[in-house]
Amino acid sequence: MSFEPLISDFYGYENALTDQEKDLIVKLRDYLEREIRPVANDLWTKAEFFDRKVVTDLAELGLFGQPWKETQQFENSAVFRGWVALELARVDASVATLVGMQNGLVMGSIAVAGSQEQREQWLPRFASGELLGAFGLTEPLSGSDTAQGLQTVARRDGDNWIINGAKRWIGNGSISDVTIVWARDADDNQVKGFIVPTSTPGYSAKRIENKQALRIVQNADITFTEMVVPEANRLQGSKSFRETAAVLRLTRAEVAWAAVGNSIGAYEAAVKYAGERIQFGKPIGHHQLIQELLAKSLGNITSSIGLVTRVSEMLDQGLQRDEHSALAKEFTTSRMRETVAWCRELLGGNGIVLDYGVMKHFADAEAIYSYEGTREMNTLIVGRAITGKAAFV
Numbered sequence: 245m246s247f248e249p250l251i252s253d254f255y256g257y258e259n260a261l262t263d264q265e266k267d268l269i270v271k272l273r274d275y276l277e278r279e280i281r282p283v284a285n286d287l288w289t290k291a292e293f294f295d296r297k298v299v300t301d302l303a304e305l306g307l308f309g310q311p312w313k314e315t316q317q318f319e320n321s322a323v324f325r326g327w328v329a330l331e332l333a334r335v336d337a338s339v340a341t342l343v344g345m346q347n348g349l350v351m352g353s354i355a356v357a358g359s360q361e362q363r364e365q366w367l368p369r370f371a372s373g374e375l376l377g378a379f380g381l382t383e384p385l386s387g388s389d390t391a392q393g394l395q396t397v398a399r400r401d402g403d404n405w406i407i408n409g410a411k412r413w414i415g416n417g418s419i420s421d422v423t424i425v426w427a428r429d430a431d432d433n434q435v436k437g438f439i440v441p442t443s444t445p446g447y448s449a450k451r452i453e454n455k456q457a458l459r460i461v462q463n464a465d466i467t468f469t470e471m472v473v474p475e476a477n478r479l480q481g482s483k484s485f486r487e488t489a490a491v492l493r494l495t496r497a498e499v500a501w502a503a504v505g506n507s508i509g510a511y512e513a514a515v516k517y518a519g520e521r522i523q524f525g526k527p528i529g530h531h532q533l534i535q536e537l538l539a540k541s542l543g544n545i546t547s548s549i550g551l552v553t554r555v556s557e558m559l560d561q562g563l564q565r566d567e568h569s570a571l572a573k574e575f576t577t578s579r580m581r582e583t584v585a586w587c588r589e590l591l592g593g594n595g596i597v598l599d600y601g602v603m604k605h606f607a608d609a610e611a612i613y614s615y616e617g618t619r620e621m622n623t624l625i626v627g628r629a630i631t632g633k634a635a636f637v
């Protein structure tokens with residue numbers, strides 16, 4: 245199979261990838277069609293996680309660790325990694341979230357805030373899929389305001405830390421081997437990160453039931469009770485929330501790409517349906533108002549691809565700041581919400597049936613819209629950059 249840009253990549257942006265990057269995209273598309281698309285609706289319905297083999301398959305494809313020199317398989321760009329997120333979410337947003345957590349939030353925390361020794365010790369084990377990770381920041385009483393409101397406490401005790409507190413919404417939290425736990429140092433009141441094997445006594449996780457978006461992702465409520473973590477497992481470069489924010493800045497831009505992929509998944513199903521469904525004696529795609537829904541959707545997708553391409557180029561050029569990735573996430577997730585709704589509308593009643601390919605994208609959009617910074621939080625980050633005034637409180 246050779247590389248072709250997606251038909252929904254109207255201006256052909258993906259053509260700019262290198263040959264090596266395109267080869268990986270071809271392999272990824274083939275894998276997703278064979279192993280993920282056929283099982284995704286069923287797993288989503290049952291709210292079950294993928295077979296663990298999927299984690300090692302994704303590792304073998306080379307999806308974990310491409311940004312970091314310890315685990316990188318070939319030189320690659322942030323734009324390429326964005327396209328990987330898009331291609332994943334185009335088929336299934338849960339698999340995109342899985343890669344985003346392992347590769348971005350978990351490995352990213354260790355790469356950004358770990359010592360060189362910690363990078364060498366841990367990154368290859370996540371890259372190979374031997375370890376499945378989770379990222380524990382959000383708490384029951386602290387979501388958007390984690391920088392100020394984080395209540396999980398880490399108390400230094402000789403060569404150890406004693407951690408007490410609770411986390412909510414943690415993706416993979418009940419099935420991970422290792423969770424990155426963010427806690428407030430009781431001495432200096434600063435937020436610090438810890439690499440916590442989930443077998444540690446005092447770590448207890450319970451799956452959140454009845455979630456109606458990203459149902460394949462297993463989100464958990466976690467509690468830590470007198471959990472002892474060695475100082476060697478504290479991320480050695482993590483001194484304040486500044487390092488946590490640096491991780492989120494990286495991953496936020498990739499969530500912006502995944503939002504475009506989720507829109508494309510719904511759009512492609514809508515184009516197909518428009519060519520097949522006959523009303524008033526002709527396929528509905530011949531009706532002007534249906535064409536308008538498709539043209540508006542393609543406009544959202546195309547403008548979003550342009551924006552995420554530039555924000556990832558800025559990362560490669562060392563120019564990307566918090567407000568840049570915040571604007572990308574705010575913009576593409578808002579456009580995604582419009583697009584999946586238009587595509588759902590286009591299918592009429594069948595729009596709400598999983599089998600027709602839009603409903604999963606429609607429901608999953610709601611989770612992508614809120615995680616890694618809600619629209620309001622990202623708007624306030626951009627507003628602060630515009631005016632110089634923080635309006636969070």
Ligand SMILES: Cc1cc2nc3c(=O)[nH]c(=O)nc-3n(C[C@H](O)[C@H](O)[C@H](O)COP(=O)(O)OP(=O)(O)OC[C@H]3O[C@@H](n4cnc5c(N)ncnc54)[C@H](O)[C@@H]3O)c2cc1C
Nearest residue numbers: 379380381382387388413414415611615616617618620636
């Ligand atoms: C499916 C899913 C997966 C997730 N995975 C993870 C994970 O792996 N790890 C992790 O740590 N977290 C995870 N999260 C948590 C996610 O990051 C939070 O849900 C998100 O940050 C919002 O926090 P909250 O849900 O507590 O909402 P809240 O912070 O309670 O916000 C509620 C509403 O109030 C608005 N709001 C809050 N403050 C202001 C303000 N100052 N001005 C205007 N509006 C405001 C918000 O924008 C939002 O609309 C996940 C969430 C979901 C839904």
